Amino acid sequence: MKDLPKTPVTSRRGRRGFELEPHVLNDTSGIIDFLRTRRSAEPAQITGPGPDDGQLELLLEIAARTPDHGKMEPWRFIVIRGRAKDEFAAFAKNRWQELNAGEPLGKKALYDLIEKAPLIIVVVSRAVDHPKVPAWEQRLSAGAACMNMLTAATAMGLAMQWRSGWPAEDEKTFRYLGLTENETIAGLMFTGSLDPSAPRSDRRRPFWRDLTTFWQPDEA
Ligand SMILES: Cc1cc2nc3c(=O)[nH]c(=O)nc-3n(C[C@H](O)[C@H](O)[C@H](O)COP(=O)(O)O)c2cc1C
Numbered sequence: 159m160k161d162l163p164k165t166p167v168t169s170r171r172g173r174r175g176f177e178l179e180p181h182v183l184n185d186t187s188g189i190i191d192f193l194r195t196r197r198s199a200e201p202a203q204i205t206g207p208g209p210d211d212g213q214l215e216l217l218l219e220i221a222a223r224t225p226d227h228g229k230m231e232p233w234r235f236i237v238i239r240g241r242a243k244d245e246f247a248a249f250a251k252n253r254w255q256e257l258n259a260g261e262p263l264g265k266k267a268l269y270d271l272i273e274k275a276p277l278i279i280v281v282v283s284r285a286v287d288h289p290k291v292p293a294w295e296q297r298l299s300a301g302a303a304c305m306n307m308l309t310a311a312t313a314m315g316l317a318m319q320w321r322s323g324w325p326a327e328d329e330k331t332f333r334y335l336g337l338t339e340n341e342t343i344a345g346l347m348f349t350g351s352l353d354p355s356a357p358r359s360d361r362r363r364p365f366w367r368d369l370t371t372f373w374q375p376d377e378a
Contacts, residue, residue, distance in 0.1 A: 162194065167362045174368060177360035186313055197360060198308065199317035201271050205353040208239060208276030209316055216314070217279070217349075221307040224299060228288065232296035233303045233344065236280040236335055247272045249334055250325065257324065268323050268346075275348040279307065282337060283344040300344035307347055317352040320345045 163179040178195060185191040209217065218235055226232060238246050247269065254267040263269050272278065283300030285293035304320050311318035325331045326343040337343070 169362055173362070173364065175362035175364045177362055180358045180360065183358060183360060184312055186315075192313055193309075196309065196312055197358070198312070198319050199350075199352060200356070200358075201274070201319065201348070203353050203356040203358060204271070204275050204317045204319065204348055204350040205356075206276045206350055208350050209311075209314075213314060213316065214277070217307055217310050217316075220310040221281070221303045224303040224306050226299045227295050228291040230286070230288065230291060230296060230299075232284055232286075233300040234282045234284060236282060237277065238280065239277040243272070243276075243278065246278070246335075250331075253328065253330060253334075254324065257328070266323070268321065268325065271319075271321070271348055274350075276350040279347040279349060280335060280343055281307065281345040281347060282341050284338075284341045286340055297342075297344070304345035304347065311347075311349060315352065317350050319348045321348060322346070 162182055164176040165179070166174070166176050168174055178197075183195050183197040185195045208214075214237065218237075221233075221235065222231075224233070250267070250272050251263065251269050254263065254269060258267075261267075281300060281304045283297050285296035285300075287293070288296075308318050308320050322343070322345065325346060332341065332343070335343075
């Protein structure tokens, strides 16, 4: 496996790690190279246009091919674009202000990103009671659906960022988007094109050795 150019970095809390050089990020020449260099888009990099219908269908097809214990399909997708997205942005602005009286519409409000990103795919987790498949496994599968979608979008050269934030915890937003009783939001996938003028950089990545032990049975 070839060495990748990287800079060691330590976080403010003292966690060791590294960042890859920006020019090697998202190397799509091979699947393994791509996975080693994969990097989400930051909000500043997301611009128009959004994916075309063919790209959108491909993203959804790939996300619907996620590992799923018991073939339960514990996820579904809501695409928000065009005028529907304008409506959602207006709703989000009002709802944020209702929840955070007096606070300015800053980054946490997500309003800027909802307005700016050409398209949002809401990945809905729908876990139900099942004798063999616990609800947490079903939720893991919804997370995996988000990850598959993110990987596919990035490999297609699109810009995508996986966000949760306040809308993913707000019952009123759930009802507004048509979620039912057992449904929650696993991810708001903000999607668009990559703005080539926006700077890109890696974020600190942990060294896998710091996270891994090779288990041995206790000899005692
Ligand atoms: C479930 C989930 C929710 C996230 N929500 C947010 C969020 O609300 N705000 C944020 O800045 N990043 C959030 N992130 C982090 C970004 O999506 C992303 O992990 C980060 O920008 C680095 O991405 P990369 O490792 O793909 O480069 C979330 C990630 C996950 C997995």
